[in-house]
Each structure stands twice: as structure tokens, then as C-alpha cells.
Amino acid sequence: MKDNNATYVLLGLLSHNPMTGYDIKKAVATRMSYFWDLSYGQIYPTLKQLEKNKLITKQVKNNPNGPTRKVYTITEAGIKELQAWLTKPAKKEVHKYEFLLKLIFGDQAPPELNQKHIEEFKERNQKILQTMNAFEENLKPILNQSESHYYVLLTILLGKSISKASVEWADNTLKIFQEHKLGGEKL
Amino acid sequence: MKDNNATYVLLGLLSHNPMTGYDIKKAVATRMSYFWDLSYGQIYPTLKQLEKNKLITKQVKNNPNGPTRKVYTITEAGIKELQAWLTKPAKKEVHKYEFLLKLIFGDQAPPELNQKHIEEFKERNQKILQTMNAFEENLKPILNQSESHYYVLLTILLGKSISKASVEWADNTLKIFQEHKLGGEKL
DNA sequence: AAAGCCATGTAACCAGTTACATGATTCT
DNA sequence: AGAATCATGTAACTGGTTACATGGCTTT
Numbered sequence: 001m002k003d004n005n006a007t008y009v010l011l012g013l014l015s016h017n018p019m020t021g022y023d024i025k026k027a028v029a030t031r032m033s034y035f036w037d038l039s040y041g042q043i044y045p046t047l048k049q050l051e052k053n054k055l056i057t058k059q060v061k062n063n064p065n066g067p068t069r070k071v072y073t074i075t076e077a078g079i080k081e082l083q084a085w086l087t088k089p090a091k092k093e094v095h096k097y098e099f100l101l102k103l104i105f106g107d108q109a110p111p112e113l114n115q116k117h118i119e120e121f122k123e124r125n126q127k128i129l130q131t132m133n134a135f136e137e138n139l140k141p142i143l144n145q146s147e148s149h150y151y152v153l154l155t156i157l158l159g160k161s162i163s164k165a166s167v168e169w170a171d172n173t174l175k176i177f178q179e180h181k182l183g184g185e186k187l
Numbered sequence: 188m189k190d191n192n193a194t195y196v197l198l199g200l201l202s203h204n205p206m207t208g209y210d211i212k213k214a215v216a217t218r219m220s221y222f223w224d225l226s227y228g229q230i231y232p233t234l235k236q237l238e239k240n241k242l243i244t245k246q247v248k249n250n251p252n253g254p255t256r257k258v259y260t261i262t263e264a265g266i267k268e269l270q271a272w273l274t275k276p277a278k279k280e281v282h283k284y285e286f287l288l289k290l291i292f293g294d295q296a297p298p299e300l301n302q303k304h305i306e307e308f309k310e311r312n313q314k315i316l317q318t319m320n321a322f323e324e325n326l327k328p329i330l331n332q333s334e335s336h337y338y339v340l341l342t343i344l345l346g347k348s349i350s351k352a353s354v355e356w357a358d359n360t361l362k363i364f365q366e367h368k369l370g371g372e373k374l
Numbered sequence: 375a376a377a378g379c380c381a382t383g384t385a386a387c388c389a390g391t392t393a394c395a396t397g398a399t400t401c402t
Numbered sequence: 403a404g405a406a407t408c409a410t411g412t413a414a415c416t417g418g419t420t421a422c423a424t425g426g427c428t429t430t
Binding site: 005008009012015031032034035036037079082083085086087089090091092093094095096097098099100101102103104105106107108109113114117120121124146147148150151152154155157158161162164165166168169172173 | 199273
Binding site: 002004005006037038039041042065066067 | 388389390391392396397398399400
């Protein structure tokens with residue numbers, strides 16, 4: 001049994017609801033969009049492997065409009081596996097900020113270009129903030145329906161804080177760029 | 188010529204100073220620690236390939252105390268390649284928060300465990316904050332020595348803002364956990 | 375004496391992306 | 403009519419990690 005994170009994302013999601021691979025993709029792309037990602041190239045093979053290890057079971061449902069849906073349900077053994085993983089300390093966060101890679105070598109580029117990278121970073125974060133706010137609004141009215149919603153909310157709140165801090169940094173930095181430009185000097 | 192990011196990290200660093208593979212590893216681990224990482228398994232093969240493509244040149248320096256140092260210097264063609272890459276828009280940021288993956292499935296675990304994950308996240312971010320503050324202090328006195336230092340500073344400031352926001356989120360979240368525990372209810 | 379740093383590198387592996395293939399239904 | 407969504411999946415590739423190998427010097 002492989003113990004990569006993809007495995008536990010699937011087990012975790014299936015611990016809430018039986019789902020198809022397609023559903024899982026969508027669930028990750030929405031409620032985990034800020035901090036995780038999974039492609040079909042990971043999902044389908046992992047589902048197959050989890051089934052083989054009896055951590056999930058499959059029900060093939062005939063679908064009149066479209067291909068047959070394969071709905072997966074977590075087993076007792078699957079729940080145990082998930083819970084065991086939860087007790088292990090989390091690895092440290094991994095970040096890849098390609099734009100910072102470009103900015104840190106900014107002395108090799110015209111200031112306008114550096115500014116453009118910062119502006120685009122700002123826009124990406126504003127978009128994330130909007131998405132997170134929308135999730136939060138959707139979540140609020142159903143918060144009492146399931147304990148799991150509280151935990152989803154917590155992850156959204158972190159996404160919001162970080163995006164907000166990122167937008168603020170971008171604003172401050174752009175201001176500095178602007179001041180130096182007005183003065184006619186190089187940064 | 189491959190155009191993965193490792194290539195441009197090396198070109199960028201070498202655009203500031205001639206360096207060995209070992210130096211590059213250390214430079215990434217310090218000034219880029221917040222937003223990038225490279226292993227020797229990427230560095231040495233990439234250096235070889237960059238040399239073959241004449242974007243960098245190698246000087247073998249005999250080293251009395253230890254193995255021979257291979258110092259790499261960027262060429263004109265290398266600078267051009269770097270600058271061309273800088274003009275391309277940056278890909279969006281990639282984040283992996285394994286602890287959020289554990290937290291989002293927190294309904295499958297005892298509250299103390301979720302709390303522990305948050306506390307460890309907080310500690311990681313406090314450590315980063317300390318490191319960033321130390322970098323900032325080291326940078327301040329030499330800020331005028333080279334334009335590139337300003338750009339390094341900007342990346343440090345973003346790292347600081349995000350870590351600060353993360354610590355604050357952790358504090359707020361832990362407070363909520365504490366309140367619910369005192370009240371005897373489940374979260 | 376042992377741990378850690380300096381300094382090189384490779385091979386095997388694991389993680390993750392992308393492009394492709396298929397095809398019906400539903401929305402604009 | 404065309405685009406998007408539903409729904410499955412694989413193969414080839416790229417990116418990145420880890421473990422190993424080597425060995426002297428320096429610090430505790």
C-alpha cells in the first residue's frame with residue numbers, strides 16, 4: 001500500500017461521502033483549491049489501487065445519460081488507515097512562487113517588467129480572495145449540518161488571510177516602485 | 188535546451204556571482220528558502236547541461252583542503268536566456284499544505300490532534316519569521332551595494348507578511364478550539 | 375572520537391502533468 | 403451549431419527526491 005498524499009485525499013473525501021473519480025476531482029478543485037491539487041492521472045489509478053487493498057469498494061451505477069458512474073465508498077479498514085495517517089505529524093509546507101523567482105532576479109530586467117509580475121500576482125490573489133469569500137458564504141448557512149464543515153471553514157480562513165497579506169504586500173511594493181519612478185531614479 | 192525553472196534559478200544566481208554547485212545549493216537554501224528549493228540531484232545535472240549549451244562556463248579550481256571546486260560563470264548567451272525568461276508571465280503559485288489536508292478531515296480525529304497540527308504549523312511559521320527577520324537585518328547595511336539586494340529584500344518582505352498572517356490565523360484558531368474545550372462541547 | 379561541513383556526483387525511484395482517446399448530454 | 407459538462411481512463415513524459423558513494427578538513 002502506497003502512502004502518498006493522493007491516497008489520503010481520496011480516503012478523506014470518501015469518508016464524508018461516496019463519490020466517483022470525477023466528483024473527487026471537482027471537490028478538490030473547489031474546497032481544496034487553495035492548498036492542494038489532483039489530476040485524473042493521479043485519481044483514477046489511486047482509486048483502483050485503494051479498491052484492490054479493500055480500503056474502498058466500488059459500485060457500478062448505470063447512467064442513462066452518459067458513461068457508467070463508478071461510485072466508491074470507504075470501508076472500515078479505509079477509515080482506520082485515514083485515522084492512522086492523521087496522527088502522523090504533517091510535513092512542512094511547500095511553496096513555489098515562480099513570480100518571486102523572476103522578481104529576485106529583477107536587476108536583470110526593466111522595472112516595468114518587475115512591476116507587471118507584481119501586478120499579476122496581486123490579481124491572482126484578489127481572485128482567490130473572491131473565491132474564498134464565496135465559499136465562506138456558501139458554507140455559513142450549512143455550518144451546523146456537519147462537523148466537517150467547520151474544518152473546511154478553517155482552511156478557507158487561512159487561504160483568505162494569506163491572500164489578503166499577499167495583496168497588501170503587492171500594494172506596498174507597487175507604491176515603492178511608483179515613488180521611485182516618479183523621482184526618475186532606478187529602484 | 189530544457190526550460191524548467193531549475194535552469195533559471197541557476198542562471199539567475201550565476202548572473203550575480205560565479206559559483207559552484209555547492210554554493211548554489213546554499214544560496215537557494217538561504218535567500219530563496221521561503222519560496223523555492225533545489226536538490227543536488229537537480230543542480231549538478233543542470234549545470235552540466237547549461238555548460239554544454241554554452242550558457243555557462245566552467246573553471247576547475249584546485250582546492251588544497253578538499254575536492255576540486257568547479258566554479259561556473261554565466262556567459263552572454265546565458266544572460267540573454269535569463270532575460271528572455273523574465274519577460275514571460277509567471278505561472279500561478281503552487282502550495283502544498285499537508286497540515287491543511289489533515290485539518291480538513293479533522294472530524295475523523297480527536298480535537299487535541301487537530302490542535303497539535305495547528306500548533307506545529309504555528310511553530311514552523313514563527314521559525315520562518317525569525318529567519319526572515321535575520322536575513323532582513325543582514326541585508327539592510329548592504330542594501331546600497333547592489334541593486335539586486337533590493338529585490339531579495341522584496342521577496343523577504345512577502346515571506347514575512349505571509350508567515351505573520353499564518354501565525355495570526357493559528358492563534359485565532361487555537362483560541363476557538365480552547366473556548367470550545369472549556370465549554371465541554373465538541374467543536 | 376564523532377559530528378558536521380566542504381564538495382563532487384549518479385541511479386533509482388516517486389510524484390505529478392499532459393496529451394490523448396471516447397462519446398453522450400445539456401446549455402448558450 | 404458549438405461549447406461546456408459529465409465521465410471514464412492510459413501512456414509518455416517531466417520534475418524532483420532520496421539514498422548512495424567518496425573523502426578530507428574542522429569543530430565540539
